[in-house]
Amino acid sequence: MDVNILVNHFPDLTEDQKRQFVLLADLYKDWNVKINVVSRKDIDELYLRHVLHSLGIAKVHQFLPGSSVIDVGTGGGFPGVPLAILFPETHFTLVDAIGKKIKVVDEVVAGLGIKNVTTINDRVENVKGKFDFIVSRAVAAMPTFVHWTKGKIKKESLHERKNGILYLKGGDLSEELQGYKTVELFDLSDFYDYEFFETKKVVYLPLKYRG
DSSP: OOHHHHHHHHOOOOOOHHHHHHHHHHHHHHHHHHHHHOOOOHHHHIIIIIIHHHHHHHHHHOOOOOEEEEEEEEEETTHHHHHHOOOSSSSEEEEESSSHHHHHHHHHHHHHOSSEEEEESOGGGGGOOSSEEEESSSSSSSHHHHHHHHTOOOOOOOOSSOOOEEEESSOOOOHHHHOOTTOOOEEEEGGGOSSGTTTTEEEEOOOOOOO
């Protein structure tokens, strides 16, 4: 499976973005041999299981120029790196507590020539600053995740959608989301016709500013 899977779903990619997405796979395959951040099975389906999955957030929400996004528990750089390529005028802060994962992200970002990414090797609770949106891929149940990211949302909103969390999750989420009255779910199977996405969702939770 090659980069054309992305082009088919995101036909407005520029030539530079296509080049970056092609190079991305080579960089991950090279670095994954040295520092394993993606499973062996998944590295062969990187575009489907990691890149296209990450870009599912973009099917739900378009980040505006000048906005800021924090990717919590980014691991090897997902969803942050693909989103940073797609939205070059939005600034992304990629955070992970595991140093070797951030090292891989740093090398990939440098190799791709991405200028709109900052990486932080720390727990999100220790990160300073506030952001328009918080993104992540299933690092914890929603109540735990909301607790970790408390106080990280900006007061003023640049987008029509209120600032908050855009979370990639799978499976039955009814129990962990039952306490959130304003939550919205978007099925990725509405956008992608692949078995992998049958139970995968983007969870949107607007958050109030806390000074």
